[in-house]
Each structure stands twice: as C-alpha cells, then as structure tokens.
Amino acid sequence: MAILPLALALSAPPVAAQDDAMTAIAIPDQPTAIPLGTGTLPGATAGESWHMQYGSRFARNVVEATLTPFLPDPAKASGAAVIVAPGGGFRTLSMDNEGWDVARALAERGVAAFVLKYRLNQTPAELEVFANWRPEPRPASATPPSPEEAWAQMVANMAPQLADSQAAFALVRARAAEWGVDPDRIGMIGFSAGARLAMSTQEAVADARPAFLGNIYGPMNAQNVSADAPPLFIALAVDDPLFPNTGFGLVESWRDAGRPVEFHYYEQGGHGFGMYDKTTTSTGWFEAFTAWLRMHGFIAREG
Incomplete structure (x- = not known):
C-alpha cells in the first residue's frame, strides 16, 4: 500500500475538498457532552486540542471520553438509536464530517444518535x-503471529477505545427511558x-451487543461471526487509498454465517x-444506510 502523508492517511477528504492545511482552533463548546467516566488516558502527557482541516473540525489527544446525544423530535422518534464513532486513525477524530453531521442527519430521520468522542x-x-x-514503525516479527495472537494484540492495543465504547452503550441503556430509546435497538x-x-x-x-452495525470505509478483513451477529x-x-486490493473477507464472513449484510x-x-x-455517487451512502435501517424496521416506513 502506498504511504500517504499523515494528514491524508488519518481522514482523507474529497479530492476537491477545501484547504488541507491544519489550522489550530479553540476547543469548541460542547455543552451537551456527557463524560463517560472511563478515566484519563493512561500515560497521557499532551492535552486535548482541536484544528480545522478540509473545512471540518478535528479533535486530537483526547484523554477523557464523552458522549453527545442528538435526539429526534419525539413525534418522529422510532425508538432506535446509534452510537456514532468518528474516524482518524486513533490519532484524530473527524468530529464534524463523521460525527456531529452524521448524528444530526440521523436524528432528522427519527433515530437517536450519540457521538462518541473516544480517547486517542x-x-x-x-x-x-x-x-x-x-x-x-513497529519492529517486524520474525514469526508472524497467528490469527488468534493478532486479534488478541489488536484488542489489547484498543483497550481504552473499547472501554469507551462499552461505557457509551451502558450509558444509553441506563438512560433509555429518558431519551425515548429502546435498549434492544441500539446500533x-x-x-x-x-x-x-x-x-x-x-x-x-460481550455486554455491548449492537443491534446493527455500519462499517463506513473501515477494514475489510474477515472476522469471526456468531450465529446471532x-x-x-x-x-x-x-x-480508497487505504484499503486497495484487500478483498472482501468481512462481507464473506457475514454471508457465510448466514447473517444479513449489505455492501x-x-x-x-x-x-x-x-x-x-x-459529485461522486459515494455521497449516496447515507440515504442507502437509512433506507437499509428502514428495511430492517429501525426507522418507520413512510406513508
């Protein structure tokens, strides 16, 4: 895979996007953000900071996780909810383009959305x-790890983020009645x-158990799929410059397990x-996603 400049590799924008230069900004007010209580990132020495790039806001060096609710009008609320996890290579978070903008659009369609600002x-x-x-770069291993060893190492490396995700699900379920959410319909x-x-x-x-999953330009490697995935x-x-020629193992894993998958x-x-x-048809992914949610009954059918 070609090596990309860091700014591109973390969250590459449209080819004709706005200025790709990073410009420091003050941490924006987030009055509705709820601390998740997972603690300060172990060993952190740099504090949270933000910058503008491609016309969007990015967070960096997040050391304490929060969850920000975007609730739908009760008249159109479906009872479904979704935790939204922005990307950025675990070094930044694309808070507008992959977080708040997504959550607002979901709330407009009756889905309660919660943006997870996880530790980085x-x-x-x-x-x-x-x-x-x-x-x-990590030193090359003389003996490639087994799939089980590679999975265990990946989970260990993501321990803070997985703890934040777990806490996000726990919080939404704990306040489900207040927020008009069905605790069994949180994706x-x-x-x-x-x-x-x-x-x-x-x-x-184990105790997160999303009701549905959306993987938007994420890794496509095969995964263990349970009978109730x-x-x-x-x-x-x-x-996509980050995942060229990697195959479709993830799609095949779901299909082979007989579980619903749309690609x-x-x-x-x-x-x-x-x-x-x-101008590309990729812009249509969000409408396709909400149509898929509607097909599965997470958004009420119109008419």
Missing part, C-alpha cells in the same frame, strides 16, 4: 510538529478507525467521504 493515542502536542509526524456506526472500533465492539465487548451495512470506494462498493469516493457534499 497520543501525538505531538504542537500542531506544526504533528502535521509532519509519523509514529515509529453502532463507525468511519475508518471508528469502523474498526465498531466491528471490534461487537466481537470483543447483527445486520451489517458496509460502504467503501473502489479508489455498497462505489466507483469513486476515496477515503473519508463521510458527509462531505461530493
């Missing part, structure tokens, strides 16, 4: 340094690294298209 791996505190920074959608978190949540966190929606672009493979869109307004 530490990066240089100075934005100018971060813009050109690359983490140290999760993730973008890029957030999609990895969503897929790992359903496999590694939730319905899965996948959207990916052919020209949209767009000719163009790159990586990180999210809610950006583009």
Whole structure:
C-alpha cells in the first residue's frame, strides 16, 4: 500500500475538498457532552486540542471520553438509536464530517444518535510538529503471529477505545427511558478507525451487543461471526487509498454465517467521504444506510 502523508492517511477528504492545511482552533463548546467516566488516558502527557482541516473540525489527544446525544423530535422518534464513532486513525477524530453531521442527519430521520468522542493515542502536542509526524514503525516479527495472537494484540492495543465504547452503550441503556430509546435497538456506526472500533465492539465487548452495525470505509478483513451477529451495512470506494486490493473477507464472513449484510462498493469516493457534499455517487451512502435501517424496521416506513 502506498504511504500517504499523515494528514491524508488519518481522514482523507474529497479530492476537491477545501484547504488541507491544519489550522489550530479553540476547543469548541460542547455543552451537551456527557463524560463517560472511563478515566484519563493512561500515560497521557499532551492535552486535548482541536484544528480545522478540509473545512471540518478535528479533535486530537483526547484523554477523557464523552458522549453527545442528538435526539429526534419525539413525534418522529422510532425508538432506535446509534452510537456514532468518528474516524482518524486513533490519532484524530473527524468530529464534524463523521460525527456531529452524521448524528444530526440521523436524528432528522427519527433515530437517536450519540457521538462518541473516544480517547486517542497520543501525538505531538504542537500542531506544526504533528502535521509532519509519523509514529515509529513497529519492529517486524520474525514469526508472524497467528490469527488468534493478532486479534488478541489488536484488542489489547484498543483497550481504552473499547472501554469507551462499552461505557457509551451502558450509558444509553441506563438512560433509555429518558431519551425515548429502546435498549434492544441500539446500533453502532463507525468511519475508518471508528469502523474498526465498531466491528471490534461487537466481537470483543460481550455486554455491548449492537443491534446493527455500519462499517463506513473501515477494514475489510474477515472476522469471526456468531450465529446471532447483527445486520451489517458496509460502504467503501473502489479508489480508497487505504484499503486497495484487500478483498472482501468481512462481507464473506457475514454471508457465510448466514447473517444479513449489505455492501455498497462505489466507483469513486476515496477515503473519508463521510458527509462531505461530493459529485461522486459515494455521497449516496447515507440515504442507502437509512433506507437499509428502514428495511430492517429501525426507522418507520413512510406513508
């Protein structure tokens, strides 16, 4: 796979997107954000900071997780809910394009949405340094790990994020009556690294158990699929620079287990298209996703 500049690799925008330069901004007010109580990121030395890029806001060095509710008008609420996990390579979070904008659009369609600002791996505190920074590569192992060993290592590396995801599900279920949510109809959608978190949540966190899953330009590797795995929606672009020629193991895993899966493979869109307004058909992923939710009964049919 070609190595991309860090800014592109973390959450690549539309080709014709706005300015790709990172500009520091103040941490925006988030008056409805609810602390998840999972603690401060162990070993953190850099505090949370934000920047603008591609016309969107990004969070970095998140050390304490929060969950922000976006609730629908009670007149159109379906009772379904979804945890929204933005992407950014576990180093940033695309809070507008893959978080708040998604949640607002879901709430407009009657789905209660909760944006998970999960804890992130530490990066240089100075934005100018971060813009050109690359983490140290992990040393190559003489003996490739077994699939079981690789999975265990991945889960260990994601321990803070998985704890945040687990706490998000617990909070929504605890306040389900207050928020008009059916505790058995809470799903999760993730973008890029957030999609990895969503897929790992359903496999590694027993008491989360999403009612449905959305994997938007996330990893496509095969996964263990239980007999009661939730319905899965996948959207990916052919020209995604992060997942070229990786096959469709994830789709095949769900299909082979006899579980519901829908896969949209767009000719163009790159990586990180999210809610950006583009001329490519990948922009249609959100309408396809909500139509899929409607097909499965998570959104009431119109008329």
